[in-house]
Amino acid sequence: MSSPRERVVDAALVLATRRDYGDVTLSDIAHEANISLAELRELFPSKGAIIGGFLRRIDQQILQDQNGTHFTEPMRERLYEVLKRRLRALEPYRESIKSIRNWVSRDPLTQTALNREVINSMRFMLEAADIESDGTLGAVKLQGLVFVWWRVINAWLESDLDEALSQLNLNLSRGEQFLTQAEHAISIVQPARDFFEKIMNFKDKSYHNHDDFPHSKS
Secondary structure, X not given: OOOHHHHHHHHHXXXXXXXOHXXXXXXXXXXXXXXXHHHHHHHXXXXXXXXXXXXXXXXXXXXXXXOOOXXXXXXXXXXXXXXXXXXXXXXXXXXXXXXXXXXXXXXXXXXHHHHHHHHXXXXXXXXXXXXXXXXXXXXXXXXXXXXHHHHHHHHHHHOOHHHHHHHHHHHHHHHHHHHHHXXXXXXXXXXXXXXXHHHHHHHHHHHHHOOOOOOOOO
């Protein structure tokens, strides 16, 4: 038997197929999940948070499938395979996601919150493809991938899986070229940045060692 949290996520997805997710209330979701509104409040603070729970469920599915995988392909092919599996995992929920996408597009605050969830998901997708997501270059990869993913999702919702995979392949190829340029730029800028930080650290230490009010000598 599924947990109350999973039942809430499932209920939200079911209701999103029946009508626009913007018209679905928290009470509707609680009723569909067969729990009280008080229980729902303990599990999720908002409808957007429930969608965040769904995204984390998909993350777990991809990451669990990834266990024991050994990578031999180039970076772009590795990431393509991970994201292709993510798209296929989303396929059964296509109509629900379309309804949710339409709701999110009308609510800037929810869009911002959901974008943070997508950023976290894409961070783990990079790691699942054995691609570093930390540091300056990692941040560039992450932001670029989030942009690509939104484009791919829109292509998938407006067309089909084949079109989405075509968009994914095209955008990852473009992103690979951009990353090559970014790596070169960072390799040029980083030494100067490190030198500047050393100077600032030295000045900071000098400032703390200086006594503006020296004690009188006895």
